[in-house]
Amino acid sequence: MSASAPSPREPRESRTEPIRVLIVDDHALFRRGLQMVLSQERDIQVVGEGGDGHEAVTKAAELLPDVLLMDIRMPRRSGIEACAAIKEAVPTTKIVMLTISDEEEDLFEALKAGASGYLLKEIAIDEVPQSVRAVHGGQSLISPSMASKLINEFTSLAKRSEEKQQQVPAPRLTDREMEVLRLVARGLGNREIAKELFISENTVKNHIRNILEKLQLHSRMEAVVYAVREKLLEIT
Template identity: 75%
Template sequence: MGDAAARDGAGAEPIRVLIVDDHALFRRGLEIVLEQEEDILVVGEAGDGAEAVSRAIDLLPDIVLMDVRMPRRTGIEACTSIKEAVPSARIIMLTISDEEADLYEAIKAGATGYLLKEISTDEVSTAIRAVADGQSQISPSMAAKLLTEFKSMIQRTDERRLVPAPRLTDREIEVLKLVARGMNNRDIAKDLFISENTVKNHVRNILEKLQLHSRMEAVVYAMREKILEIQ
């Protein structure tokens, strides 16, 4: 399944969602909420990280809504496995706490979103649509902590650059700057007067060159290398 842009228009395919949480009541609550959305289809659920991986392989969801802390395999461990087995799946991690360590591990594992379970039902569906459209989502309460960590990361690495950064083309740097500003592929295409497919190719090349797994990791890289300045 492609970006949400591919779903525009009548007869478009809904966003396929897999719900993963070790609490059946929470899973059912999410399912009831999402069933009200015409453009979102819950295709399955799982109760732990190990089951999440097998269900993702079987169902090929567009979005995986997954709790961070679960038995058998944690959500972060499952995130890594799902991204390897089903690269097209985009993963939104859910948590009851705002532990920074979990957030950073989730980003490294390839998660595209990270939300607190206390968010409203409307915010869940909005986040699913945004992530399906190629954007990253993070709970506002975590944004400041993440920015602080980015600044700390820059300070720690300023004097430890032993290996030259991979060479990006001027166009790739332009695209990376816009990715780091949170723009989706469609908006980047408009800004640079190129096709959306060309943007997708550039983003894929950037991630491959930098050996990164997600757009969120690309943002971290852009800030660390001062491609995007933090005010």
């Protein structure tokens, strides 16, 4: 009994290991401020600092942090470029972009590069520890003002996708099928079309069948109306 007693405590002990944080920003004063705030948290340990994107990649590979707080606009290598490289080299590291950039393009590129969070530096500095814990716990964080831009973009994409679905693209007909369709539109029958194009009636029938299948229609007249409406041909 006594030998097995420690086992229930093992999960709790493992959970008390501090969250290892790497801070990368080209402003030393900002780095120092973050370090001072995070160092006051018993469950967070700042394991290193960096001043540019290149250092972010090398130190992440060396220190294997749980969470990386990183700026976007940095010398030698941008935060977004560094983010993509780090996610490939150390996929377990959660990356939070902590930046002044409220550009939509930076937000989208950061998320595509694998960032788990995008926070503006206007965030209260005492909120950073909780953000670190949230991202480490698997949450994704985006500053409210940036989240609204993301929602607007997704809404716009959804509308464009719906419009594309509603606007069924005109199927591509071959040159010969277009010739047959034009003659059908002029009111010619299969025998007359065959003579006009120097082909057999069976070939004309095959072309018309293919046209109807491509256009998902049921009659020659429907095919003509559809083709005129979609500007596949003009009746003069």
